Amino acid sequence: MATYIGTANSVPDLLRGVIYFLTDSTNFGAGNEWKLVEPATVDDISTECILKGIGDGQDDIYLGFQLASRGVDQIDIVLNGYAGYDAGLTWREQPGGISHATLPTIPLVRDTFMTYWVSATTKRIIIVVELSTQYESAYIGLMNPVAIERQYPYPLVIGGSAYEGIAWTSTTWEHSYFANPGGSASATSLRIRRPDGDWRVGLNYNGNNLAPLSPLCVWPTNVAPVRAVTIYDPVLTLENVIMYPFLLYESLPVGTIGQLDGIYWVGNREDLATKDSISYGGKIYKIFNNVQRRDNDQYFAVEWV
Incomplete structure (x- = not known):
């Protein structure tokens, strides 16, 4: 794993960094x-690029980044993933x-x-960007599937x-990080490629009645309206922080399909x-929160060193 902290004065500079x-x-x-x-060199990146990763050495992982203007003051880094090039x-x-229709x-x-933080392995990339007092983030690459390789060859x-x-x-909950995605049944911040090549939309319960019936959710952030896993210790210290892996689970068909790599839900974090x-467990983690939210269950930890 490799990590990096960088700074940029524009979105294109950030992407190139x-x-x-x-x-x-x-x-x-x-x-x-x-x-x-694509393109040939990093300096040639103006609006879009495509990366290829090797995973465990036997994979071809294709990820796409595109810069898109949204009005006079916003530029999005649009994210995509492919099965080839x-x-x-x-x-x-x-x-x-x-x-x-939307990515x-x-x-x-x-x-x-x-300021931005990058934690990357040969199979996945985690990016966090400090934007004023809020934190934008991304997870792009492979998850750890609950399956053998032939059952889920490209997770x-x-x-x-x-x-x-x-x-x-x-x-609004349309603006919420990938481990607690909000939106509609057709558009959220999270997409998963299933074994059949179909892309599934992830949608948690965030005041949206569709979410409990969503084909794809993330645990433990999808526990509303009952906070079933938020267990607090009355005496909080850095040593009793609770960390859970983010698990991806489906309702159609029912079952847990995988775990996000190198990132965890944090409890007891006041x-x-x-x-x-x-x-934690002999490793160092960086703590961030979900965009502008500061609720007790809206923090996550990224594996750092």
Whole structure:
């Protein structure tokens, strides 16, 4: 795993900084770095790019990033994932890409100072961006499936903190990170590629009556209206922080299908603050919150070192 903290004064600079880090062989070992498939060089990135990862060495993981203007003050980093690459096709037309009308995004301000964090392996990338007092984030790459490789050969996850058309200033559940996605049955911040190649929309219960019947949800953030797993210790310390893995589960068919890699739900966190580091199980984690939310169950921990 490799980690990086960077700064940028514009969204294009931020995207190029992330891609520079991911394609640097010194961060992952020679031959293990992410490859820039399109365009030819990082400096050539103006509006879109496609990366290829090797996973465990036997995979071909294709991820897409696109810059899209939304009004006068917003630029989205639009996210996509593919099953292959064809130089003759456009960014949205690539083989196996998400076919929905709207895609997950990282909504950002056009020209402002931003700090960003990247935690990456050869199979997945986690990005968190500090935007004023809120935190936009993304998970792109493979999850850890509850299956053997032949049963779930390409468990690709594309998640942001909003989807196309949502303003960075929005305080509704349409603007909520991938581990607690809100929206409608057709558009949220989270998409999962199923074994048959179909893309499924993830939707948690966030005041939306559709969510309990959603084909895909995330646990433990989807426990409303009953907080079934939020267990608080009356004496809170850094040592008794509760961490749960984010599990992806389906209702059609019923069952848990996988776990997000390198990121965890955090409980007992009243004495923690965003950007704090905690040590748990011999590893260091960075703490962030869900966009602008500061409720006790809206924090997550990203594996750092």
